[in-house]
Amino acid sequence: MDVSPVTTRERLDFGAPYGMLIDGEIVPAATTFEVLNPATNRPFADAPRGSAEDMNRAIAAAKGAFPAWAALSAAEREAYMVALYDALEENKEEFITLLSLEQGKPRHNQATFEVNLANPWIPKTAASRLETVVLEEDEERRVELRRSPLGVVGAIIPWNYPYLHVLWKSVPAMITGNTVVLKPSPYTPLCALRIGELAAQILPAGVLNIVTGGNELGPVLTESPDVDMITFTGSTATGSKIMAAAAGTVKRVTLEMGGNDPAILLPDVDWKAAVPKVFAAALGNSGQWCIAAKRVYVHNSFHEDFVAAFVEYAKTQSVGDGMNPTSDLGPINNRMQYEKIRELLEDTRANGYRVPLGGSVDDSREGNFVPITVVDNPPENSRIVQEEQFGPIVPIIAYEDVDDVVARANATVFGLGATVWGSDLDRALEIADRIDSGNVWVNEGQSHPLNAPFGGHKQSGLSVEHGNEGLASHTNNKTVVIRKK
Known part of the structure; x- marks a missing residue:
């Protein structure tokens, strides 16, 4: 069966203004902030400064989109991820330039490396499956371990690998049936916003939402009762605050933090x-x-x-x-x-x-x-x-x-x-x-x-990303006991 999504994909205009992705639409914010090129410390673009209201609208959109997205088969969700990969590949050279300008890393080596690492990772991860496991079975009963998506995943990403982390955070969440609200670093919001423009042409409305702005948006995401998981990469100091904020609603957290x-x-x-x-x-x-x-x-x-x-x-x-x-x-x-x-x-x-x-x-x-x-x-x-x-x-x-x-x-x-x-x-x-x-x-x-879990010990983190264990961190265990007779 052909499960390819119908899209209206077009190449991006990298000279166009930036907008946030909320409920399938590219929307402006009431105000903007300057994004600096770290090689000059001069502004070269303006990004939308999202508000708490914008973040809450994105969370509501993700919550509303969750039931239909979770009801799709893994193969159907994979097809959407492959379509996103194709679109990113078509715009790859422009993304490499944008990444170098906003993050500072050399275009010809490290920016190219980052994009070329991230893009092929999408279809490979999307092809992964968390299969039902039969724990025991005899003539009278069968015991299964099944997996179910959590709901809305809030993703907070850092400024050092801003292209890579958009995909590393969102794709595992989406392929396992969750919807996503992503907050980029205010230092490097632009690649995320352009990825959002492509996602708006491909994904069902509300499945992926991207809201940019200052650090004040983080608590709106971490404290919301409608967000079921927070996945974060950044400093240990910030991660500990996120962990405390998530405790109020007993959210699942995946924290990848500092190291020495x-x-x-x-x-x-x-x-x-x-x-x-x-x-x-x-x-x-x-x-x-x-x-x-x-x-x-x-x-x-x-x-x-x-x-x-x-x-x-x-x-x-x-x-x-x-x-x-x-x-x-x-x-x-x-x-x-x-x-x-x-x-x-x-x-x-x-x-x-x-x-x-x-x-x-x-x-x-x-x-x-x-x-x-x-x-x-x-x-x-x-x-x-x-x-x-x-x-x-x-x-x-x-x-x-x-x-x-x-x-x-x-x-x-x-x-x-x-x-x-x-x-x-x-x-x-x-x-x-x-x-x-x-x-x-x-x-x-x-x-x-690809299949290796990544995470830290001690104050470097909780839970893992990547591989089947990383996919499983975006799901709930569900033990099903079936009496046959």
Whole structure:
């Protein structure tokens, strides 16, 4: 049976004004706010400043659309997701440019990577199924575990991967039968709004709603009794507030929050080959990702040589405007994060830590540019080691004893990710098993296998995203006991 949805899909006009997606319509807000290009700190677009009333209308639309959407078969919902994928692919090059302009990441590498990672993920995820499981069966009865959608999912997404997270949050929710109200970061609302324009041409009204504005909209979403789940990616401080707000109506929450991820280079590692890989793991996206390697532990036997080689490699990488094809890394996305990084750099200088590369911001330079900075062997209790930098700064720390470095790696309130590097895979896996984090990569930087659940331990998060476990987090368990005779 052909389950392809009938759409009126047209290519987007990327020069047109931006509007929110509410109940299948692209609507303006009463006021707008400026979106800045972080390479210049100058406005280049205006986004609608949604109100509490706009958010409540979106929630009501999602609630109203839920029964019919949930009643569709998984194959019918999948067809809508594939149609959305097709539309995004048709407009891919324009989205890559828009992403670079609003987030800052270089168009030719990291923005292209983000869009090319996100788009194919849609049909692959949409093809996944949470099948009914027969738990036991005999002549008299059968016991089944079934899954039912939750209802309205509120999605709050961050500014570091604003294109990717629109899809990572909305597609799993929709394919499992839920409807969505999505709030982008006010720093990076534009890709989400353009995705909304395509969704308006494809999805039934109310299935996906996108409301942009300031942080004051978050509590409207998290406290609403008509929202059944909140899925959030961002800081631990904000996540804890969301968790408290959701408690009032006992919402389901999926929280993917901060990290202070260790990278451990074991004594037997081929450290020369590891240098560019560790650099990418630590400083990709200018360090603006929660699973970046934020503290690199290097064995004493090659620590000095590793630092020297890392610095020389880093000197080959340029920080510049994301639209410049010679830029390897872009600016910090927003002024708030830029000032936090400057404060960490000032603390590093004030304490006299050795900084073989970078360390000072050029105030005369336009935009939120922070130089690639390497801090050599700061003490374990320093701020640059204990805090999440979320910028192009990496401390490289010497260690002697493997058991000691594992203990140091685990001595944090965070537990999102880690990387382990070594030639003996059995030994590397043994170390990986001892690290308290939701994700560990061995001999590679951070990747996202399609069927692998992603989530954190400790204050890095609750529940998981991705894979069947991530899909299941958007559903209720329903145990059905069937008496045959």
